[in-house]
Amino acid sequence: MEPGESLLDVRDVSLRFGGVRALTNVSFTVNKGEVFSIIGPNGAGKTSMLNCISGRYRPTEGDVQFKGASLLKRSINDRARLGIGRTFQNLALFGHMSVLDNILVGRHHLLKNNVLTGMLYWVGGARREELAERRRVEEIIDFLEIQHVRGEPAGTLSYGLRKRVELARAMAIEPELILLDEPMAGMNLEEKEDMARYIIALSEEFGMTTVMIEHDMGVVMDLSDRVIVLDFGQKIAGGTPAEVLADEHVKKAYLGEEDEMLDALASSEMEGV
Numbered sequence: 001m002e003p004g005e006s007l008l009d010v011r012d013v014s015l016r017f018g019g020v021r022a023l024t025n026v027s028f029t030v031n032k033g034e035v036f037s038i039i040g041p042n043g044a045g046k047t048s049m050l051n052c053i054s055g056r057y058r059p060t061e062g063d064v065q066f067k068g069a070s071l072l073k074r075s076i077n078d079r080a081r082l083g084i085g086r087t088f089q090n091l092a093l094f095g096h097m098s099v100l101d102n103i104l105v106g107r108h109h110l111l112k113n114n115v116l117t118g119m120l121y122w123v124g125g126a127r128r129e130e131l132a133e134r135r136r137v138e139e140i141i142d143f144l145e146i147q148h149v150r151g152e153p154a155g156t157l158s159y160g161l162r163k164r165v166e167l168a169r170a171m172a173i174e175p176e177l178i179l180l181d182e183p184m185a186g187m188n189l190e191e192k193e194d195m196a197r198y199i200i201a202l203s204e205e206f207g208m209t210t211v212m213i214e215h216d217m218g219v220v221m222d223l224s225d226r227v228i229v230l231d232f233g234q235k236i237a238g239g240t241p242a243e244v245l246a247d248e249h250v251k252k253a254y255l256g257e258e259d260e261m262l263d264a265l266a267s268s269e270m271e272g273v
């Protein structure tokens with residue numbers, strides 16, 4: 001697949017929980033290599049959308065296609081094996097396990113969980129494979145600058161470091177598409193700057209495509225190639241960050257909501273974006 005080709009197609013997705021319409025006819029396409037953000041006020045349906053892609057929720061209507069094939073009948077683990085990785089809004093690490101084991105466990109669980117590969121560990125090539133795998137994981141550890149804590153129990157690390165370990169675990173399954181649920185939440189400025197660097201490198205160095213939900217509008221506007229805006233479960237705008245910031249519907253949706261978004265809108269007006 002070439003950069004710029006469509007990787008993910010969300011087509012007319014609706015999701016209802018009883019009487020609650022979490023999503024209504026949402027469509028968008030994410031191209032290979034993009035950093036693509038989903039934004040919107042609280043309760044707009046962002047996490048629901050990410051869950052429809054990862055497989056946690058099944059849309060009530062519509063389709064989600066990855067590389068041209070429907071994901072609807074695929075389990076969460078199937079989707080991970082197909083190349084869709086994710087991180088969570090609330091960290092989901094094993095606190096008592098070391099950083100290295102946390103990273104390896106996701107990979108083993110997903111990629112090694114069958115009898116044949118299990119048996120292969122007892123014959124010749126298995127050791128080589130194990131070493132190659134270790135090397136790949138070490139590359140990720142180097143990239144995310146967590147060498148110094150690789151043996152520490154994940155639960156003892158600072159919040160910012162735990163977020164990095166979670167990213168490492170998602171990267172370790174070598175996904176083509178990586179879903180990030182509020183990667184900057186709870187971080188200080190320095191931690192955010194580091195995370196921003198890593199997110200850019202996901203596409204530029206690792207050839208991954210990123211779909212992210214993020215409340216920090218500075219981050220979204222700086223990092224994203226394209227953005228869609230959800231409000232009450234509907235897509236109200238989509239385009240480049242500049243196009244979205246200039247959109248009247250977006251301004252209305254955010255009135256009385258997020259100070260940061262209003263600041264971003266105001267400064268875009270001043271700069272004439």
Ligand SMILES: Nc1ncnc2c1ncn2[C@@H]1O[C@H](COP(=O)(O)OP(=O)(O)OP(=O)(O)O)[C@@H](O)[C@H]1O
Nearest residue numbers: 017020021022040041042043044045046047048049
């Ligand atoms: N499992 C669920 N059961 C019932 N309603 C749900 C469920 N998940 C989400 N909803 C509802 O769907 C709507 C969209 O919620 P969602 O969490 O997707 O929004 P969000 O944009 O991610 O919000 P936030 O920014 O606050 O995280 C809300 O009205 C929410 O209450």
